[in-house]
Amino acid sequence: MFPLIQRCCFHTPFKLQKLTAPKLLLYGKNKTTCSSLGLRLQRDMCPLSRSPHLSIASVYATKLQGLHTSVPFFKKKAPREYEMKAPGVLKRSMESLKDSPKPALYLSLGALIPFVSIPLSMAIQGTYYPELAFAHIMYGAVTVSFLGGMRWGFALPENSPAKPDWLNLANSTIPPIFACQALLFKDVTQGAVMLVMALGIALHYDVSLLPTYPRWFKVLRVVGTLVMVFSLLATALLKTISEIEQSNSRNEWQSRK
Known part of the structure; x- marks a missing residue:
């Protein structure tokens, strides 16, 4: 035909x-x-x-049809390329830690040992110690205060890109205020939540508001903040589990009577 x-x-x-x-x-x-x-x-x-014009129009129609079918083809490839590039960003970020000075890297990792050791020791022993939990909150408050005051040291030098204005100096006092409020709470869970909020604010200041920090320092701040946040939440979780177990044991003891 x-x-x-x-x-x-x-x-x-x-x-x-x-x-x-x-x-x-x-x-x-x-x-x-x-x-x-x-x-x-x-x-x-x-x-x-x-007419010959109809044949030309048919050629144009086939070309347009080819262009029309090529658009979804490129749309399907875009997510695959993004998925392939996403692991590369994480890998490059972790490799940037090699550029960090050894004292800064080792001291930062050493400062995370108390955060990890306290909830880990209580989880291994299967016993919640209120004294260790309070020590965890106190150490977290000191660390948050240090991270807030670190911005003063960055803004005060004459050649610093961050000016010692109200914005930079006043924002650095917010994490210590949260840390002091965390120590005033009698409940460890409330103190842990307050410290988590303070750590998030300090990380936002260092990563987003001060882009002149080197890349290795930002990656180190993100890793350190994640470790501190999870350790504080683990301590609060252990406290909640211990309270549930105590309430269950009391109910059993009362039912036996």
Whole structure:
């Protein structure tokens, strides 16, 4: 079927080829001649023939159809490329820790030992110690105060990109205020939640508001903050579990009576 249509559309009769060249020269001279030429062309052409303009339009339609079908193809590739690039960002961020000075890296990792050791020791022994939990909250308050005052040391030098204005100096006092409030709570869970909020504020200051910090320092701050937050939440969880166990033991003891 397709060869028949192609033969009718693109192969005109020999009589049509003879009449096309001389008659087209008369188009500008006489409009009636052109109309008669059009009638004769319609008679001589195959009934299934079409104008050349239609073939050009069909070519354009196929091109547009190709462009239309190519758009979803690229949309499907975009998420795959993003998924392949995402692990690379994490890998480069962790590799940037190699550029950090050894004293800064070792001291920062050493400061995380009390955060990890306190909830880990209570979880291994299966016993909640209120004294250790309070020591954990106190050490976290000291660390948060240090992170807040560190911004003063960054803004005070003359060549520092951060100016010692109200914004930089006043914001550095917010984490110590949260730390002091955490020590005033009698409940360890409330103190842990307050310290988590203070750590989040300090991390936002160091990562977002001060972009001139080196990359290794920002990665170190993110890793350290995650460890401190999870350790504080673990201590609060151990306290909640111990309270639930104590309440269950009391109910059993009362039921036996």
